[in-house]
Amino acid sequence: MATKRKRRCWLMKTEPDVFSFADLVARGERGESWDGVRNYQARNTMRDDMKLGDRVLLYHSRATPPHVAGVAEVIAEAHPDPSCWDPASDHFDPKSTREAPRWFMVDIKALAALPHPVSLEALKANPKLAKMVVVQRGQRLSVQPVTAEEYAEVLAMGELQDP
DNA sequence: GCCAACGTTGGC
């Protein structure tokens, strides 16, 4: 019998003016392909580590205040991000070929909004979250790991039962 | 809109 992999948790940033948690909710069961990531570390996380059923905290950056808005689930594992091949796209990368795609994405769907969105300030004020990546100074990774404990704590702060 | 922090690029 294959060993069952434990569900892992992640945090993904999005600018709500561009694509918000409400937009993800509106996508329903189809979810959304998380295209446009052009950072190698974030890409590696999506390509190598994010698996079906993993949970994602969706974080609204450049919002007032910045906050965790809701929880999503990985519904498709890594596949090439076609926006890198589109010359009209802001994310076009001439160095990425169809034979050797450089950029990958996962698909996620919304599970539940936090009844009480959790601000960055609140995250920083919680000693249990002192090591959480998103609260580290100068930290700007758009796809980052979250421990099971941190995930549970953020949901508790947001007054959401684990969906 | 500012700008500190950080990642990437490319000349050498």
Place this chain on the structure above:
DNA sequence: GCCAACGTTGGC
């Protein structure tokens, strides 16, 4: 393979 210049992120 160093590192200055440049571009981007994202809190404020």
